[in-house]
Amino acid sequence: MSPNQKHIYFGTDKLDRASHLRERTAQLEEMKLTHDAKYVPVYNGRHIYMNQHSSFYRRSNPFDCEAECFLGLVGNQMWYSCPLNDKQAEKLEAEVGKRFASLRRYALKLDDELAHIALYSRGLDLWQRNRKFCPKCGTPNHLSWAGHRLLCQNNHEQFPHIEPAIIVLVTHGNKCLLGRKAEWPTYAYSTLAGFVEPGETIEAAVKREILEESNIQVSNVQYFGSQPWPFPASLMLAFTAEAKNEDIKVDDELEDVQWFTRQQLTEMMKEGYITIAPRYTVAHNLIVNWLESKDA
Ligand SMILES: [Zn+2]
CATH class of the missing domain: 3.90.79.20 (Nucleoside Triphosphate Pyrophosphohydrolase)
Structure with missing residues (x-):
């Protein structure tokens, strides 16, 4: 870890x-x-x-x-x-x-x-x-x-009401999948995320959300950690997952989804062409943990 x-x-x-x-x-x-x-x-x-x-x-x-x-x-x-x-x-x-x-x-x-x-x-x-x-x-x-x-x-x-949401770093070989919403600051990209629906397991929510938002099917879903996120009432459940395919199709919710290699992402961050989620977010943990992992 x-x-x-x-x-x-x-x-x-x-x-x-x-x-x-x-x-x-x-x-x-x-x-x-x-x-x-x-x-x-x-x-x-x-x-x-x-x-x-x-x-x-x-x-x-x-x-x-x-x-x-x-x-x-x-x-x-x-x-x-x-x-x-x-x-x-x-x-x-x-x-x-x-x-x-x-x-x-x-x-x-x-x-x-x-x-x-x-x-x-x-x-x-x-x-x-x-x-x-x-x-x-x-x-x-x-x-x-x-x-x-x-x-x-x-x-x-x-009693206090909590809304569980999943957030996932999807990888394929040496690449990870990041997306952005149109309303985010220019150049901001992050891991894909979505809410768990009634009657749904979190594992199923991971697979469904990633497929809906990017057309990517995932397997080997692994729990990473959780973060309380009352903006306004979420609990972020963070996972890593492996992609079975690479052909992205972006749905209406996101403006763009792309694959990035570690090298591309590191260089783009350094040159200011991309900013990832802020340091206080679990999305940041997921991305930095992947960038620094040794199985590159
Ligand atoms: Zn009453």
Whole structure:
């Protein structure tokens, strides 16, 4: 296993989610007397970042948010997210002179632990925001279990919703298959990806998506790793696979799909003719891991 395969950004496991504490409100309050509690303000899935994390989190909860959401423990530190409303967000922005922004903008400035916590708070916040009403009976939901359960007026429960997606590095001999969407930045290429459908295995989703997007049939599907990806609610399941054919046919979803040898891709990246997915994505891990693998 290469270093790239091991280190998937946002995926640190240093946070103990301590899920048994979510229902124990009194115990959580008691713990605050002996633990250091840190609060991450989050607004519409976005955060505020300044140097030295100065506004990324606070050691007390000055935000007056309606519901503190318990994220977990790192050693003796309790971590909470604080979902802010419009007014609270405006106040904080004015106070620090910065705007709430997407994690994508400054992901690599955060250490592993903080990146993971930020991503977690984003996923939880987006789920809560998008579930204001019960999908079964339409009555308003309210938060319980320290932000991890929604309950409507008829006691219908809902829990955070995750959408599994597959992302695949397909190879054929010394070549790999990369594609691009029309709306991506010029020269950006990445591994092919798609959502797992109801009633489908992830292995079948890998084969179907690659065939649909490129006309390439694959075999030897191997699990590579996973990455939480709440943009807005995905879990990326990364694989490698081997192509059985080389004749590409691009479907409507993508603008272009091409085979690249290691040498071509390395030279094109160096000369700026192509950019691959950002360093914080598992697509980047997949591509770099392949470029650096020794069976060239
Ligand atoms: Zn309901």
